[in-house]
Amino acid sequence: MAKTPDPERLELLQGTLDMLILRTLQWGAQHGHGIGQAISSQSDDLLKVETGSLYPALHRLEKRGWLKSEWGISEANHKAKYYQLTAAGKAQLSRERDRWTQLVDVIGKIMNPAAE
Amino acid sequence: MRPEERELDEEIRGHLALEIQQRIDRGESPQQARANALRQFGYLPQMRDEMRRVWYSRWYDIAEALVQDMRVGLRSLLRAKGLAATVVITLALGIGANAAIFSVVRGVLLRPLVNRGEERLIYIKQSAPGIGVNSTTFSVPEIKDIRERSTTMEAFGEFSTIEFTLIGLGDPRVIQAGVVDGHYFEVMGLKPILGRLVEPSDDGPKAAGVAVLTNRFWTKSLNSDPSVVGKTVELGTRSATVIGVLEPSVPYPADTEIIANMVTSPHHMGAQMTTRRTHRMTQLFGRLKVGKTIDEARSELGAIHTAIKSDHPESYPPRSDMRIEVAALRDQIAAPARPVLLVLLAAAGIVFIIACSNVANLILARSVRREGELAIRAAVGASRAALRRTLLAESLVLCGSGAVLGILLAADGGNRRQLCRALFRARARSDR
Numbered sequence: 367m368a369k370t371p372d373p374e375r376l377e378l379l380q381g382t383l384d385m386l387i388l389r390t391l392q393w394g395a396q397h398g399h400g401i402g403q404a405i406s407s408q409s410d411d412l413l414k415v416e417t418g419s420l421y422p423a424l425h426r427l428e429k430r431g432w433l434k435s436e437w438g439i440s441e442a443n444h445k446a447k448y449y450q451l452t453a454a455g456k457a458q459l460s461r462e463r464d465r466w467t468q469l470v471d472v473i474g475k476i477m478n479p480a481a482e
Numbered sequence: 483m484r485p486e487e488r489e490l491d492e493e494i495r496g497h498l499a500l501e502i503q504q505r506i507d508r509g510e511s512p513q514q515a516r517a518n519a520l521r522q523f524g525y526l527p528q529m530r531d532e533m534r535r536v537w538y539s540r541w542y543d544i545a546e547a548l549v550q551d552m553r554v555g556l557r558s559l560l561r562a563k564g565l566a567a568t569v570v571i572t573l574a575l576g577i578g579a580n581a582a583i584f585s586v587v588r589g590v591l592l593r594p595l596v597n598r599g600e601e602r603l604i605y606i607k608q609s610a611p612g613i614g615v616n617s618t619t620f621s622v623p624e625i626k627d628i629r630e631r632s633t634t635m636e637a638f639g640e641f642s643t644i645e646f647t648l649i650g651l652g653d654p655r656v657i658q659a660g661v662v663d664g665h666y667f668e669v670m671g672l673k674p675i676l677g678r679l680v681e682p683s684d685d686g687p688k689a690a691g692v693a694v695l696t697n698r699f700w701t702k703s704l705n706s707d708p709s710v711v712g713k714t715v716e717l718g719t720r721s722a723t724v725i726g727v728l729e730p731s732v733p734y735p736a737d738t739e740i741i742a743n744m745v746t747s748p749h750h751m752g753a754q755m756t757t758r759r760t761h762r763m764t765q766l767f768g769r770l771k772v773g774k775t776i777d778e779a780r781s782e783l784g785a786i787h788t789a790i791k792s793d794h795p796e797s798y799p800p801r802s803d804m805r806i807e808v809a810a811l812r813d814q815i816a817a818p819a820r821p822v823l824l825v826l827l828a829a830a831g832i833v834f835i836i837a838c839s840n841v842a843n844l845i846l847a848r849s850v851r852r853e854g855e856l857a858i859r860a861a862v863g864a865s866r867a868a869l870r871r872t873l874l875a876e877s878l879v880l881c882g883s884g885a886v887l888g889i890l891l892a893a894d895g896g897n898r899r900q901l902c903r904a905l906f907r908a909r910a911r912s913d914r
Contacts, residue, residue, distance in 0.1 A: 446500065
């Protein structure tokens with residue numbers, strides 16, 4: 367009887383990174399390095415995305431069909447793989463955004479009841 | 483390398499190029515930028531591992547489920563130790579016997595000889611069925627005739643055995659030695675692993691005595707001592723210089739300690755040996771010319787043999803009905819062992835079938851006893867597939883451990899090699 371992987375803990379971490387990646391790519395195609403930098407600069411360098419989890423996440427998203435990739439030439443004049451949102455990826459992004467807003471709301475309600 | 487791995491490498495290089503570029507733009511020196519970029523990137527193998535999990539996630543899931551099932555299986559088998567031990571030992575014996583026999587079959591019947599160009603290497607045999615002699619071997623005048631008349635053969639090699647008193651290597655003692663002409667090793671396609679072998683320049687009564695050590699003698703009795711090459715030893719009344727060590731090869735036609743050139747044996751130089759047609763003591767090997775077949779050689783040598791017989795009727799009495807036979811060396815070596823080995827192989831196969839049916843019976847009996855347990859599992863929600871998977875995993879644990887134990891039993895390589903050697907030696911003896 368196989369153990370089903372513990373959903374809550376991993377989902378949150380992975381799901382968040384996936385959502386951030388999708389969100390970053392909303393502005394157009396970008397390579398892995400650019401995605402990582404965009405995330406950290408937009409969070410005022412508070413979020414650091416490890417390359418060790420960024421690339422697996424990119425490949426996972428591509429495998430699910432939310433991203434597609436293409437080889438191009440980067441600013442450093444070197445081959446780089448550019449990732450781009452697919453239609454399914456856009457739909458997924460809006461789903462995740464809704465879920466995230468909901469989650470933040472709910473948790474906010476519990477943590478700060480006085481604000482109501 | 484798989485394409486996805488190559489692409490990942492390319493992607494990583496692209497990433498590093500960007501990082502380095504940015505760092506240089508920020509004012510770091512190129513070396514520093516490179517080192518920092520690499521450091522920041524993190525530990526590559528771990529990332530690769532991570533990537534594989536993404537690429538082959540399905541397989542990872544299956545493997546995980548299987549491991550889990552096997553763990554459960556192992557636990558349930560630990561509750562039935564007697565049965566588990568019986569099954570594992572039965573399987574181990576069956577598998578061990580088969581693996582051991584098969585490796586001998588492979589060594590003797592299937593694996594090619596070390597001899598270079600062994601497909602052109604043939605063994606020539608003279609027999610006298612009229613007086614019940616399986617192999618009369620050849621005399622020097624006979625070989626001379628065959629050598630002069632044959633056109634299908636590139637070269638002939640001669641080998642005969644003789645006893646020498648050996649002084650100078652280990653304790654003085656009487657040994658079996660091979661005595662060969664200068665073409666023998668070239669015909670046999672054998673190489674030295676040290677020094678050189680007997681060559682045509684070592685032929686003739688004026689040559690210096692030289693001796694080659696067989697690989698087994700060198701490794702077993704002389705501890706593979708390389709300084710032995712160049713030493714002078716006494717072989718009976720003559721002396722010989724050790725010129726080299728032979729590569730490991732099938733000890734055919736005879737398992738000897740050394741192989742020397744003709745001049746070391748006074749007997750081989752004597753008139754009786756060189757002129758008497760009936761003084762037969764030499765084994766004859768031949769190497770086919772490129773493009774000639776063994777059938778051509780067989781018919782040619784047959785014709786030559788008939789001609790020799792009519793030229794010298796006094797040496798070939800009709801009563802003995804002497805014949806010449808030609809066989810590929812590999813068949814000549816392996817043929818007598820073949821029936822024995824095939825019988826052993828069949829026996830091992832039958833033993834294995836019996837072992838398997840015993841195991842099947844035991845497992846079946848256990849399953850019947852477990853019906854209650856399985857019913858409970860099904861009742862609490864295990865699907866049919868899940869039940870099947872646990873049972874399968876249990877069997878895998880059983881036969882896996884049986885196989886490991888069986889292979890350990892069979893892996894006793896030394897004994898196997900001895901068995902091969904014993905077969906060859908029995909062969910060499912039956913020819914003499």
